[in-house]
Amino acid sequence: MKIEEVKSTTKTLRIATHSHVKGLGLDESGYAHQSSAGLVGQELAREAAGIVTDMIKSKKMAGRAVLLAGPPGTGKTAIALAIAQELGSKVPFCPMVGSEVYSTEIKKTEVLMENFRRAIGLRIKETKEVYEGEVIELTPAETENPMGGYGKTVSHVVIGLKTAKGTKQLKLDPSIYESLQKEKVEVGDVIYIEANSGAVKRQGRSDAFATEFDLEAEEYVPLPKGDVHKKKEVIQDVTLHDLDIANAKPQGGQDIMAMMGQLMKPRKTEITDKLRKEINKVVNKYIDQGIAELVPGVLFIDEVHMLDIECFTYLHRALESSLAPIVIFATNRGKCTIKGTEDVISPHGIPLDLLDRLMIIRTLPYSQEEMSQIIKIRAQIERIDISDESLQALSEVGVKTTLRYAIQLLTPGSLLANINGKQLIGREEVEEINELFFDAKSSAKVLSEQEDKYMK
Numbered sequence: 001m002k003i004e005e006v007k008s009t010t011k012t013l014r015i016a017t018h019s020h021v022k023g024l025g026l027d028e029s030g031y032a033h034q035s036s037a038g039l040v041g042q043e044l045a046r047e048a049a050g051i052v053t054d055m056i057k058s059k060k061m062a063g064r065a066v067l068l069a070g071p072p073g074t075g076k077t078a079i080a081l082a083i084a085q086e087l088g089s090k091v092p093f094c095p096m097v098g099s100e101v102y103s104t105e106i107k108k109t110e111v112l113m114e115n116f117r118r119a120i121g122l123r124i125k126e127t128k129e130v131y132e133g134e135v136i137e138l139t140p141a142e143t144e145n146p147m148g149g150y151g152k153t154v155s156h157v158v159i160g161l162k163t164a165k166g167t168k169q170l171k172l173d174p175s176i177y178e179s180l181q182k183e184k185v186e187v188g189d190v191i192y193i194e195a196n197s198g199a200v201k202r203q204g205r206s207d208a209f210a211t212e213f214d215l216e217a218e219e220y221v222p223l224p225k226g227d228v229h230k231k232k233e234v235i236q237d238v239t240l241h242d243l244d245i246a247n248a249k250p251q252g253g254q255d256i257m258a259m260m261g262q263l264m265k266p267r268k269t270e271i272t273d274k275l276r277k278e279i280n281k282v283v284n285k286y287i288d289q290g291i292a293e294l295v296p297g298v299l300f301i302d303e304v305h306m307l308d309i310e311c312f313t314y315l316h317r318a319l320e321s322s323l324a325p326i327v328i329f330a331t332n333r334g335k336c337t338i339k340g341t342e343d344v345i346s347p348h349g350i351p352l353d354l355l356d357r358l359m360i361i362r363t364l365p366y367s368q369e370e371m372s373q374i375i376k377i378r379a380q381i382e383r384i385d386i387s388d389e390s391l392q393a394l395s396e397v398g399v400k401t402t403l404r405y406a407i408q409l410l411t412p413g414s415l416l417a418n419i420n421g422k423q424l425i426g427r428e429e430v431e432e433i434n435e436l437f438f439d440a441k442s443s444a445k446v447l448s449e450q451e452d453k454y455m456k
């Protein structure tokens with residue numbers, strides 16, 4: 001199995017509307033501050049989410065599932081993302097929306113399976129022979145291109161590494177120069193190079209340089225101790241999906257024939273059940289040998305009522321497997337028909353037997369005061385100035401419609417204020433915008449009033 005240099009395939013989160021959420025905002029004993037870490041109110045749900053987070057961290061949750069249920073705009077997605085923030089980057093968190101399973105190319109259960117495996121992490125510990133230190137010299141040696149033609153090629157690269165104990169100069173293969181460039185290694189960085197594979201890992205900037213810029217998102221690391229050439233315990237965090245992808249890719253080389261071959265067969269590589277079974281086998285062996293540790297992460301399925309009965313059956317079974325993540329569902333539906341059935345009505349559109357194993361966290365509508373606090377936080381994040389009076393007006397809109405709708409009015413409101421030559425959004429702008437746009441409820445009302453004028 002290929003595990004070296006496995007690229008992480010974490011999905012990027014589309015959380016622009018939740019960018020103010022930094023965590024659950026709980027104190028040490030697990031009680032929610034009224035407003036903290038970007039979250040306001042909804043104390044009980046946040047405290048419950050805190051307990052779930054603790055259970056996930058202590059690995060007591062694998063194979064279980066939680067449902068966040070509440071009306072639209074009550075912070076279900078925000079709380080799920082806050083859980084992800086609390087878990088940190090080492091625990092996989094895979095967000096998806098129920099409707100993602102409907103695709104003409106991929107089977108529904110295949111989509112679910114892929115996301116399941118994105119949510120299961122594996123921490124692999126290996127003792128490796130490495131060269132580690134702060135880079136004090138990095139010189140590629142160039143020669144004329146041996147094939148003739150223009151340009152030069154790198155024949156080897158000379159690198160100097162420094163530790164607390166001493167320095168060492170290495171002469172390395174040009175392929176390592178490429179990895180050095182890929183990791184953007186510069187003089188002053190702390191790196192290690194694996195002796196066997198030549199894989200390069202940049203650990204951060206040496207803390208001797210910590211004062212060079214104040215405002216950089218750099219990680220500073222101390223000068224490594226011991227010799228440059230040594231045995232080191234290397235920890236790699238991957239997900240099962242990363243392993244699937246890395247081992248499914250055609251293993252062709254870099255030469256022109258291999259590339260042509262790929263051009264002629266543009267078929268997407270498929271992750272087969274057989275491949276997954278093999279990977280599971282190797283993973284289980286690693287776990288038994290103590291080389292790897294399973295890190296059950298979180299699969300978050302938003303708008304879960306969009307799944308159909310086939311998906312629910314599949315999910316229910318998958319939750320029983322020994323390699324299962326924690327699943328967090330969210331829905332804003334009450335009693336409704338389960339998709340894919342004729343007339344089976346169930347709470348939240350979820351089959352009763354699955355519902356039976358869920359822990360349910362409720363989110364409640366916000367008060368006007370809480371809405372105005374949240375809108376204020378959003379305005380700050382979007383760098384929009386808004387007067388207290390129009391904050392009041394917007395939160396009134398929020399109470400009548402939904403919080404999300406009120407938040408969405410911020411940007412057009414500030415545009416309008418600009419047009420009117422103002423710095424602040426005022427009450428007039430809020431009123432004008434609210435007349436220009438419709439929220440879902442009033443739009444539905446208009447539709448039913450003027451039903452005869454629309455095409456059927």
Ligand SMILES: Nc1ncnc2c1ncn2[C@@H]1O[C@H](COP(=O)(O)OP(=O)(O)O)[C@@H](O)[C@H]1O
Pocket residue numbers: 017018019021038039040041042070071072073074075076077078079332363374403404407
């Ligand atoms: N308690 C809260 N504190 C701060 N922001 C919140 C809170 N609840 C919701 N929001 C924000 O309000 C908007 C709508 O909430 P969202 O989580 O999408 O609701 P839901 O998923 O329940 O429909 C989002 O921008 C969200 O970040």
Ligand SMILES: [Mg+2]
Pocket residue numbers: 076077078302330
């Ligand atoms: Mg949501």
